Amino acid sequence: MKKLLLAAAAMLIAAPAVAHEIWVEHDGKGPARIYLGEPNEAVPAQGDPEFPKLQKPQLVGSTGALTRRANHIEAAIPGTGDVRVRDDAVFAPWQAGDAKQGAIFYARAGRSETSHKLDLELVPVAANSDQFTLFFRGKPLADAKLSIITPDRWQKSFTTDAAGRITVPQLGAGRYLVSASHTETAPAKLSGQDVASVMHISTLTFVR
Template identity: 80%
Template sequence: MKTLFLAVIAVLAAIPAAAHEVWIERDGTGPARIYLGEPAEAVPADGDPEWHHLQQPQLIGATGTLTRRANHIEAAVSGSGDLRVRDDAVFAPWQAGEAKQGAIFYARAGRAETGHKLDLELVPVAANGDTFTLLFRGKPLAHAKLAIVTPDRWQKHFATDAEGRITVPRLGRGRYLVGASHVENAPAKLGGQDVASVMHISTLTFVR
């Protein structure tokens, strides 16, 4: 188990801006804000140093207008349902050992819907509940590592159980973020380049 953990750390260390994630913040039915950065840190007024890499995230299951702001992309979408985005062009593929690896970023805001639309997604077992299943292409990922960031930016690592589930503890009022990643060892084409494996990186945000 220790060897596996060290291998995962080595993979993460190879990724450009490895600690970075894409996430969505949305309050009520107002415009959503799409960020690239480190969720446990305050977002600088002029954006994270890497945030310029986030250019054109794709809205999944929704339509709207994307507008670039100083430190985020604003998405004006209609309705109050959960919002999802996908972006496979945040960072160019990189060399990982003898082969190339790429990354696809996913983000979801809200926990009202119990269905999934992203390849890697945290899905509530019950609408607006505290227990989620981590799904990769619709199948649960057991014993997968997750990071939870609370409203006061307290961060702790957890793991899903044998059924791929995790219950997010209640630690204050405000916005929570849950992040997960999964390496798919299969060839793909990202950014016009052939890669031997893909790292899928996904976040879920919701307000309590």
């Protein structure tokens, strides 16, 4: 029993802070702001303790200069379209049982576009709709668990329906954040290491 407890503790130590997510905030009037942390909590002025691990997030579908600030990374995005980010190097692969597992983070800000460009992405069924489809590699993902954080930091879990859809309830004005994750059991290479499975973690933010 003692050996089992020690092994479990070692796995917890090796795994990344899976509660952490990348998200983007963008009001369409200035630069986008890319964060790493726990979105249900206020971002510390000096950044989340894990923020230094966010080194080179990749903009997807847009270009812009990245500038590091105290608690976020600014992306000078031209125009008012949706902003997408991908990063597969935040946490190094970790041991999960007999094999290694890695994580890829995705983030999107805005709900004006009905197309998807990320491997795991929440997409509005119509521009500025409250109903979204969760896509994984271009296909709707049914029965997937999601978490919604409202402007007053109320948080609740939901599940996509058979068509991979979910409706975000209207609970006040401000920023909404929806997060989803999906574990893919397939060989891959992350940070130069072979992994047996990948955790895909995606967020969507929009303002009502």
